[in-house]
Amino acid sequence: MPSTAARYPTALPGATPLLRWSRRVADTQPIGRRTTVIGLDLGGSSIKAGLFANENSAPVRNLVMPTPAHEGRESLLGALIAAVGALCPDGLSDVGAIGIGTPGLIDDSGVIHGPAVNLSAWQGTSLSGEVTERLGVPCVAGNDGSFAALAEARARDVDNLLFVSWGTGIGGGIVCGGRLVTGHLGMAGEIGHVCVDPAGPVCGCGQRGCLERFAGAPELVGAYHARGGAGDVSSFPGLALRYRVGDPVAKAVMEAAAVMIARVVGAAMSLLAPGTVVIGGGVAEAIPELPGMVARALTRCSFPYLFEQCRVEPSRLGNHAGMTGAAETARDLSGRRA
Numbered sequence: 484m485p486s487t488a489a490r491y492p493t494a495l496p497g498a499t500p501l502l503r504w505s506r507r508v509a510d511t512q513p514i515g516r517r518t519t520v521i522g523l524d525l526g527g528s529s530i531k532a533g534l535f536a537n538e539n540s541a542p543v544r545n546l547v548m549p550t551p552a553h554e555g556r557e558s559l560l561g562a563l564i565a566a567v568g569a570l571c572p573d574g575l576s577d578v579g580a581i582g583i584g585t586p587g588l589i590d591d592s593g594v595i596h597g598p599a600v601n602l603s604a605w606q607g608t609s610l611s612g613e614v615t616e617r618l619g620v621p622c623v624a625g626n627d628g629s630f631a632a633l634a635e636a637r638a639r640d641v642d643n644l645l646f647v648s649w650g651t652g653i654g655g656g657i658v659c660g661g662r663l664v665t666g667h668l669g670m671a672g673e674i675g676h677v678c679v680d681p682a683g684p685v686c687g688c689g690q691r692g693c694l695e696r697f698a699g700a701p702e703l704v705g706a707y708h709a710r711g712g713a714g715d716v717s718s719f720p721g722l723a724l725r726y727r728v729g730d731p732v733a734k735a736v737m738e739a740a741a742v743m744i745a746r747v748v749g750a751a752m753s754l755l756a757p758g759t760v761v762i763g764g765g766v767a768e769a770i771p772e773l774p775g776m777v778a779r780a781l782t783r784c785s786f787p788y789l790f791e792q793c794r795v796e797p798s799r800l801g802n803h804a805g806m807t808g809a810a811e812t813a814r815d816l817s818g819r820r821a
């Protein structure tokens with residue numbers, strides 16, 4: 484059997500390095516006459532899917548369905564195809580392209596590398612290539628944090644933006660000069676795996692002391708109990724509730740986490756000069772004060788003039804950011820293809 488690279492060897496002329504077509508089917512489709520695109524956000528617990536008709540706008544139809552995270556690659560692929568089918572019950576004749584955002588490392592051929600919570604069965608293979616082959620519609624895949632960054636940048640019409648996805652894990656994405664920065668093997672923007680304490684706990688990535696091991700949602704729950712929190716808190720929503728009712732331990736945990744996030748964001752600001760920093764993800768959605776807390780902490784750990792010239796904001800797209808960015812990327816490539 485030929486390798487994935489041999490089956491999907493070529494890049495669309497003019498495409499960004501991250502995003503290449505699986506041309507095997509794309510070459511046979513009249514893509515330019517199709518007017519809609521689909522964005523899929525493949526998360527550890529749910530698949531968010533949206534059908535988009537116009538640029539920079541909300542989906543005309545969207546849905547959320549569970550991710551069969553532990554049932555193997557065929558089940559996962561089947562769920563993605565089912566999501567597309569539910570969005571387009573009358574068929575895909577009007578769909579120009581599909582974008583898929585996922586956690587983990589996805590290179591410029593759409594091939595998945597390294598450990599990913601719900602994609603371990605896909606390592607070394609092309610998710611986008613498989614979907615293209617099954618559905619007959621060109622598909623691109625990329626990191627979910629990167630796609631969310633692109634969507635947040637376009638929602639603001641800005642060219643330089645750093646996105647932090649603060650949830651169970653901590654991810655992110657970088658837009659510089661109006662372009663998504665994905666780096667070698669698609670690994671850029673992994674802000675959760677910046678080491679903040681070389682003697683800290685071992686992370687799933689193999690490094691010690693990653694930011695994620697201190698400020699990810701499960702770690703925040705652990706910190707609440709380690710600080711003697713008295714509330715019945717077994718998960719992050721419980722901690723967020725304690726925060727909202729004024730539990731001082733919950734507040735201290737979140738303040739400390741905001742400082743930790745700010746230290747890494749401050750370093751990233753010096754390297755990237757983003758102009759806009761967006762603090763999104765499930766943790767930030769649950770506690771709307773967090774972007775402001777991060778901004779206050781940044782006054783003590785960032786290049787002062789850069790900070791003065793930078794806006795720190797909550798997400799505008801919320802949990803639609805990933806699928807919106809995936810759809811925007813699909814539309815970009817569909818347009819170039821036309």
Ligand SMILES: [Zn+2]
Binds near residue numbers: 677686688689690
């Ligand atoms: Zn790590």
